[in-house]
Amino acid sequence: MKSIVILGGGVAGTITANYLAMRLRDEIRNQNAKITLVTDREKQLYEPGLLYLIFNRLEEEDILRDLKYLLDPQVDLKIARATKIDANNSKIELEDGNKIEYDYLVIATGSRIVPEDVPGLVDAGYWFYNLEGAKRLREELAKFTKGKIVVSVMGIPHKCPVAPIEVTFLLHDFYKIHGIRKNIEILYTYPINKVFIMNNVAELVEKMFEERKIDYKTFFNPVEVDAEKKVVVTLEGEEEPFDLLIAIPPHKGSQVIMDSGLGDRDGWVPTDRYTLKAEGYDNIYVVGDATNLPVSKAGSVAHFEAEVVAENVSAEIKGLPPTARYFGKAMCFIETGFDQATYIWFDYETPPKPVKPNKFIHWMKIAYNRMYWLTARGVL
Amino acid sequence: MDEVKELEPLLKKISENREYLEDVVDKLVWLEKSGNLDAIIGFAAFIKIIQDSISDAVVDRNMEMLANIGLISTKFTSDRTLMLLNALGDAICRCEKQPEPVGLIGLMKALREPEVQKTLGMLLNIARELGKNI
Numbered sequence: 001m002k003s004i005v006i007l008g009g010g011v012a013g014t015i016t017a018n019y020l021a022m023r024l025r026d027e028i029r030n031q032n033a034k035i036t037l038v039t040d041r042e043k044q045l046y047e048p049g050l051l052y053l054i055f056n057r058l059e060e061e062d063i064l065r066d067l068k069y070l071l072d073p074q075v076d077l078k079i080a081r082a083t084k085i086d087a088n089n090s091k092i093e094l095e096d097g098n099k100i101e102y103d104y105l106v107i108a109t110g111s112r113i114v115p116e117d118v119p120g121l122v123d124a125g126y127w128f129y130n131l132e133g134a135k136r137l138r139e140e141l142a143k144f145t146k147g148k149i150v151v152s153v154m155g156i157p158h159k160c161p162v163a164p165i166e167v168t169f170l171l172h173d174f175y176k177i178h179g180i181r182k183n184i185e186i187l188y189t190y191p192i193n194k195v196f197i198m199n200n201v202a203e204l205v206e207k208m209f210e211e212r213k214i215d216y217k218t219f220f221n222p223v224e225v226d227a228e229k230k231v232v233v234t235l236e237g238e239e240e241p242f243d244l245l246i247a248i249p250p251h252k253g254s255q256v257i258m259d260s261g262l263g264d265r266d267g268w269v270p271t272d273r274y275t276l277k278a279e280g281y282d283n284i285y286v287v288g289d290a291t292n293l294p295v296s297k298a299g300s301v302a303h304f305e306a307e308v309v310a311e312n313v314s315a316e317i318k319g320l321p322p323t324a325r326y327f328g329k330a331m332c333f334i335e336t337g338f339d340q341a342t343y344i345w346f347d348y349e350t351p352p353k354p355v356k357p358n359k360f361i362h363w364m365k366i367a368y369n370r371m372y373w374l375t376a377r378g379v380l
Numbered sequence: 381m382d383e384v385k386e387l388e389p390l391l392k393k394i395s396e397n398r399e400y401l402e403d404v405v406d407k408l409v410w411l412e413k414s415g416n417l418d419a420i421i422g423f424a425a426f427i428k429i430i431q432d433s434i435s436d437a438v439v440d441r442n443m444e445m446l447a448n449i450g451l452i453s454t455k456f457t458s459d460r461t462l463m464l465l466n467a468l469g470d471a472i473c474r475c476e477k478q479p480e481p482v483g484l485i486g487l488m489k490a491l492r493e494p495e496v497q498k499t500l501g502m503l504l505n506i507a508r509e510l511g512k513n514i
Contacts, residue, residue: 025459057436062444069451073458338436359431363439370443374450 002033002317005100007082008108009039009067012288012302016106018378019310021072028074033317040081042067046372050134051166054141055174070376085260087281104283104313107269109254111159111289111297117250118154120225125247129159147243148185152232154222155250156191159297164248165205166335172212173337189220201344204354208336253290268292274325276309285309300331333365341365
């Protein structure tokens with residue numbers, strides 16, 4: 001019997017597991033294949049929902065679901081923390097001392113924020129890139145009535161590349177609805193020479209920021225936050241004061257990747273951009289945020305990659321040629337306010353072309369916030 | 381003279397985008413000639429009504445309901461469910477002869493058959509799950 005282990009229960013891991021279960025239905029029934037998903041969390045968090053949670057548009061119960069209800073019943077769910085991947089011997093070591101052997105491994109360990117990498121940020125900053133941080137920020141946004149908000153991207157790559165732009169637009173609308181926008185200054189900062197990594201999007205966003213009197217600074221690379229003076233200190237030598245700092249903290253790959261020596265300096269797994277195999281390993285695939293690929297760390301990327309990996313792993317198990325290739329496809333909604341949104345799609349060769357922001361795309365996003373669970377289940 | 385001056389920015393824009401505008405005019409003419417333009421105008425009004433009358437809450441509630449129905453439906457299309465439904469269909473359609481009436485002794489005898497025992501186990505599972513939610 002061939003054993004497929006998927007490490008990680010986020011978007012990438014769940015979709016891959018469900019697609020594999022669909023493709024290997026007969027092999028599993030005849031006990032020629034087995035799929036195990038290993039994760040240390042019983043619930044999955046719909047992370048894009050955190051953007052809405054901070055404005056009280058979604059609640060915790062809306063964005064958390066039990067993994068056992070999201071997985072095909074043919075997938076074995078093992079709740080355990082993996083401590084090491086022994087790639088040379090095709091084994092995973094677990095915190096409880098057990099080991100799991102695999103014939104094929106799909107690494108879907110995602111990414112994590114490391115606010116502690118910027119001195120002072122934990123003491124003085126807020127973020128919405130995890131549930132605890134988002135809940136804390138929700139309280140603060142509701143209380144904030146006057147002063148300067150700095151939305152600062154503190155490192156690239158980070159999860160959901162457009163989220164910092166979205167939160168900035170939503171902050172503008174949030175305080176406008178409350179009638180206090182005039183009392184609040186909003187500044188957005190980005191580490192490179194434009195407000196977003198892709199030109200077409202940067203041009204649109206800069207124009208919309210200007211229309212809304214949202215300030216922005218580029219080439220802004222924070223190295224420290226002075227919690228007492230309430231200033232962000234940058235590599236470029238600037239000191240930017242704030243009353244409320246909303247940071248997009250630096251990101252790294254999972255600890256188990258770093259501890260297993262499978263990642264680069266920041267814990268991203270070197271991955272073939274087309275086959276999605278981990279470089280140097282023929283029986284290891286990588287999906288989602290865990291890769292070192294030059295694509296967005298976004299749910300849609302995980303989704304499109306999962307299709308390719310599931311097709312190739314199932315082909316290998318059935319003795320067919322694994323010919324599926326990932327071509328860098330990504331799709332992102334961009335909320336430009338509480339009543340309008342745009343979206344972009346792009347791949348390795350096609351640059352994004354945002355459509356004019358409108359209400360229907362905003363509703364598509366609102367709808368998708370609910371329908372996401374069907375994507376995780378492999379239906380949508 | 382002032383009126384002409386006011387038109388300058390518009391003319392500049394037309395000149396800058398001449399290539400695209402020619403395309404747009406061609407398409408408009410095509411739509412008008414084919415009679416589709418009136419239909420599109422009607423459809424645009426329909427879209428506008430939706431835009432003006434629907435709210436985030438309506439989209440949110442309906443999609444939540446659809447997602448819940450979708451997740452439940454996956455349970456009824458899972459491999460195991462399909463096998464069970466298939467077996468039920470076989471039991472109904474493929475019986476070689478009409479089922480014979482079974483009395484208490486026949487029932488006791490049948491309870492020793494492994495297939496019947498497995499089915500009873502499944503029925504108990506169903507009863508337990510239902511019990512948890514009643």
